[in-house]
Amino acid sequence: MSKYLSNSKRYKYPLPIHPLDNLPQLLPHNPVSWLYWLYCYISSTNLLAKKIDIEVTNGHRITVPGEEDMLYLWNNGFFGTARLSRSEPTWKARTLARLGIDESFNALEKVTEKRRHQRLAFKKERRKFEAIRLDLRKKGVLESEILDKERQFLRELRDQELILDSEDYQVREEDDELLLNDGIVNLEVLELMPVEAIFLTFALPVLRPSVAEIAELLLGPKPTYTEIHNLITQYVAYHHYRSHGWCVRSGIKFGCEYLLYKRGPPFQHAEFAVMVLDYKDTPDYTWYSGIARVIGGAKKSLILCYVEPLLQKEEIMSLWDQKDFEQVFASHRVGEILYRRWVPGKNRD
Amino acid sequence: MEKDEEFDHATAKLDSDEEGDELAQDWSQMAKVTVSQNVIPKRGEKDFEPDGTNVQELMLFRAKKAMFDSLSGAIRGSVVKNLVKAYYVPEKHMAVVPHPKGTFMHTMGRVDSSGCCWLEVYEFVYLAERGTVTPYWQNSGREDDEFDVPLSVEDTYSLFKSQSELDEFFVYAHLKRLGFIVSSINQNVPHWSSYLEVSSITGEQRVYRYFTSLFRLIPTIPHFSIYDPYHFYFRRYTSSGQIYRSLNLLIPSYSAPRTVQELCNENADSYQETTDLKAWKISFNVWKPRTNFRKKSPGLPDFQIVVYNKNESGSSFPTYPEIRNIFQRLNYQFDFLTDGNMNDVQVANKIPQLNNEYKITKKEDESPRTKENKKNCKTYPPHIQQLRRLKKGYRSFVLAVMDDGLISFVRLSESDFGSENVWYEPNAFTKKSSKSQRPKRRPKKRSEKTPE
Numbered sequence: 001m002s003k004y005l006s007n008s009k010r011y012k013y014p015l016p017i018h019p020l021d022n023l024p025q026l027l028p029h030n031p032v033s034w035l036y037w038l039y040c041y042i043s044s045t046n047l048l049a050k051k052i053d054i055e056v057t058n059g060h061r062i063t064v065p066g067e068e069d070m071l072y073l074w075n076n077g078f079f080g081t082a083r084l085s086r087s088e089p090t091w092k093a094r095t096l097a098r099l100g101i102d103e104s105f106n107a108l109e110k111v112t113e114k115r116r117h118q119r120l121a122f123k124k125e126r127r128k129f130e131a132i133r134l135d136l137r138k139k140g141v142l143e144s145e146i147l148d149k150e151r152q153f154l155r156e157l158r159d160q161e162l163i164l165d166s167e168d169y170q171v172r173e174e175d176d177e178l179l180l181n182d183g184i185v186n187l188e189v190l191e192l193m194p195v196e197a198i199f200l201t202f203a204l205p206v207l208r209p210s211v212a213e214i215a216e217l218l219l220g221p222k223p224t225y226t227e228i229h230n231l232i233t234q235y236v237a238y239h240h241y242r243s244h245g246w247c248v249r250s251g252i253k254f255g256c257e258y259l260l261y262k263r264g265p266p267f268q269h270a271e272f273a274v275m276v277l278d279y280k281d282t283p284d285y286t287w288y289s290g291i292a293r294v295i296g297g298a299k300k301s302l303i304l305c306y307v308e309p310l311l312q313k314e315e316i317m318s319l320w321d322q323k324d325f326e327q328v329f330a331s332h333r334v335g336e337i338l339y340r341r342w343v344p345g346k347n348r349d
Numbered sequence: 350m351e352k353d354e355e356f357d358h359a360t361a362k363l364d365s366d367e368e369g370d371e372l373a374q375d376w377s378q379m380a381k382v383t384v385s386q387n388v389i390p391k392r393g394e395k396d397f398e399p400d401g402t403n404v405q406e407l408m409l410f411r412a413k414k415a416m417f418d419s420l421s422g423a424i425r426g427s428v429v430k431n432l433v434k435a436y437y438v439p440e441k442h443m444a445v446v447p448h449p450k451g452t453f454m455h456t457m458g459r460v461d462s463s464g465c466c467w468l469e470v471y472e473f474v475y476l477a478e479r480g481t482v483t484p485y486w487q488n489s490g491r492e493d494d495e496f497d498v499p500l501s502v503e504d505t506y507s508l509f510k511s512q513s514e515l516d517e518f519f520v521y522a523h524l525k526r527l528g529f530i531v532s533s534i535n536q537n538v539p540h541w542s543s544y545l546e547v548s549s550i551t552g553e554q555r556v557y558r559y560f561t562s563l564f565r566l567i568p569t570i571p572h573f574s575i576y577d578p579y580h581f582y583f584r585r586y587t588s589s590g591q592i593y594r595s596l597n598l599l600i601p602s603y604s605a606p607r608t609v610q611e612l613c614n615e616n617a618d619s620y621q622e623t624t625d626l627k628a629w630k631i632s633f634n635v636w637k638p639r640t641n642f643r644k645k646s647p648g649l650p651d652f653q654i655v656v657y658n659k660n661e662s663g664s665s666f667p668t669y670p671e672i673r674n675i676f677q678r679l680n681y682q683f684d685f686l687t688d689g690n691m692n693d694v695q696v697a698n699k700i701p702q703l704n705n706e707y708k709i710t711k712k713e714d715e716s717p718r719t720k721e722n723k724k725n726c727k728t729y730p731p732h733i734q735q736l737r738r739l740k741k742g743y744r745s746f747v748l749a750v751m752d753d754g755l756i757s758f759v760r761l762s763e764s765d766f767g768s769e770n771v772w773y774e775p776n777a778f779t780k781k782s783s784k785s786q787r788p789k790r791r792p793k794k795r796s797e798k799t800p801e
């Protein structure tokens with residue numbers, strides 16, 4: 001399907017609006033180059049040639065159906081989550097590989113599957129050994145001897161590199177329905193978080209509908225203040241981190257609001273997990289500690305991001321009704337608290 | 350990512366929320382010290398269900414026995430000659446030691462002009478519990494020993510007048526047993542006294558600050574903003590950084606003070622805004638264990654503790670304004686002021702002098718923590734420093750959460766993502782390295798990772 005493209009080339013741009021980086025060189029002593037540069041500057045634009053279409057499914061879910069659009073949003077800022085893949089829209093490529101039509105592809109999902117197989121094989125081996133151990137125990141063999149045997153078993157297991165030749169082509173009956181003349185039907189769509197959809201319309205002109213339309217899609221025609229407030233709180237936090245260069249993705253798998261990646265998921269693990277709160281929120285301590293345990297287990301730092309409205313409720317409502325989203329978002333302030341467990345034994349010297 | 354590993358190594362000492370962090374007590378080691386007996390092997394993986402043999406029960410029995418033996422076998426008691434009597438004085442809700450002696454005097458109590466040592470109730474109970482002092486109830490007006498009523502440990506516990514006093518005692522005792530030096534906050538100590546030479550703010554500065562704060566109120570939005578639908582027809586961006594810069598003007602954020610001056614300014618500002626806010630009590634100053642501690646001139650503490658009982662009705666986890674209010678009242682050894690790494694200016698001055706950026710710089714001051722300073726003085730490349738700033742935060746305090754007698758500690762630090770930009774600029778590194786003539790390093794091959 002595609003030639004190998006290095007990550008730094010493929011994910012060259014951190015945002016879907018590209019900067020003009022192909023302007024000709026400006027030579028100070030050559031006026032012609034000035035003119036040419038000026039011509040290039042004026043004639044080119046940061047805007048996309050064609051804005052991306054969206055679809056709304058299941059009421060409030062905003063999805064991008066276009067195959068190229070999905071990839072474009074993923075490659076330029078890692079927006080959205082593909083419905084049939086882990087995050088990156090790879091379903092089609094994987095299916096092509098599975099059906100033996102195009103084998104050049106090696107998706108992350110495949111790696112995960114391989115690891116799962118390995119783990120399963122390990123468990124099988126371990127179960128076998130546990131039976132042996134029980135047998136030994138019943139015979140009254142000393143614990144230390146059993147421990148030695150266990151070590152030996154583990155060593156052996158490590159040595160015999162588990163090479164799994166999983167079947168690459170698995171054709172199922174229903175695959176016939178997928179096939180087209182040349183290739184297969186694309187079933188996958190890319191789902192955008194509400195805040196991503198707002199960012200891609202309000203902050204950057206990428207999606208076709210306007211912000212007001214997106215807001216109405218998300219909240220309905222007559223939203224209450226609480227609904228508006230919740231959405232604003234989420235968006236303000238999202239915009240704050242995005243605009244300072246973080247790649248912000250949903251943190252649902254770690255029970256938090258957002259994960260902050262530097263550059264993006266293929267480059268580094270997420271360093272921070274963000275929990276967005278209203279500035280007056282005080283959930284029970286168990287809530288904090290539960291989240292902190294999950295985040296800590298994944299070796300990330302937990303950030304409590306507090307959003308404080310600077311205007312009164314009525315003012316925000318009237319700004320929202322006037323569709324002055326810029327003012328609405330600008331009248332919220334963000335403050336951050338780093339939440340970390342303190343272990344006395346580790347802080348003594 | 351070699352650099353990141355290095356960073357991980359540098360921050361490995363920081364706290365984390367992992368399970369493995371619990372420092373479990375191994376009683377078999379304890380038993381070895383008290384009574385000589387067979388050592389129990391360290392317990393391994395648990396079996397998940399009974400397997401029909403008694404191996405698990407045997408192991409559990411041995412572990413319990415080790416614990417029991419170490420407690421029952423040890424010789425306990427105190428030497429009568431060394432007994433120190435302490436009297437609880439109900440009128441003052443404090444305890445007095447008329448003839449104080451012992452090492453506890455180094456870190457606890459306050460000695461008055463007559464040579465008596467006055468203890469807070471939690472100090473009194475702690476010492477009584479340890480057997481360092483013998484607790485008595487002082488009958489008012491009487492000085493003779495015969496009529497003093499000795500107190501049991503149970504009695505001493507009843508001296509606490511409220512749940513919060515009891516909670517404070519638990520936190521105090523817990524930290525003391527771990528070897529920390531703990532003292533209550535002396536409210537008379539002025540803020541920033543230790544950092545500031547000129548603490549008074551001139552009128553000129555005040556006017557200036559007034560004006561800047563006025564400007565801060567007006568949202569800084571350019572007239573023809575990026576959010577206008579026609580913006581991109583007029584404006585061209587030639588780098589991603591430019592786009593980010595025009596985007597990040599929108600959301601205002603609290604920035605953390607990083608220098609003494611900023612700390613002062615913030616403090617002067619804050620007194621007007623805090624009106625009907627719950628002012629949390631900062632209960633304790635905590636110093637790391639050290640031998641050269643002096644009660645008279647203890648220096649700034651290493652941590653400050655706020656106690657919070659999660660089950661008490663009417664109290665809840667501090668809100669953001671409350672946390673900020675606590676931050677403003679903190680007065681401890683801020684490591685972002687002393688740590689060279691945290692301060693950009695200092696580091697920027699240092700770097701050109703070094704031909705190797707990983708060289709360890711020496712510091713002249715011979716403070717008790719020079720060793721630690723040396724460790725921290727490693728200079729890191731800017732992006733690692735930035736990550737350190739983000740991960741470490743600035744001012745922080747320790748919140749001791751009490752839950753039915755269980756204490757868990759949480760460190761809340763103020764972080765500042767609004768002042769740090771992390772977008773990737775492909776040319777930034779190469780430009781810098783060509784300017785300052787550092788020895789060329791081979792470009793590292795970025796390993797293709799598959800992070801979750």
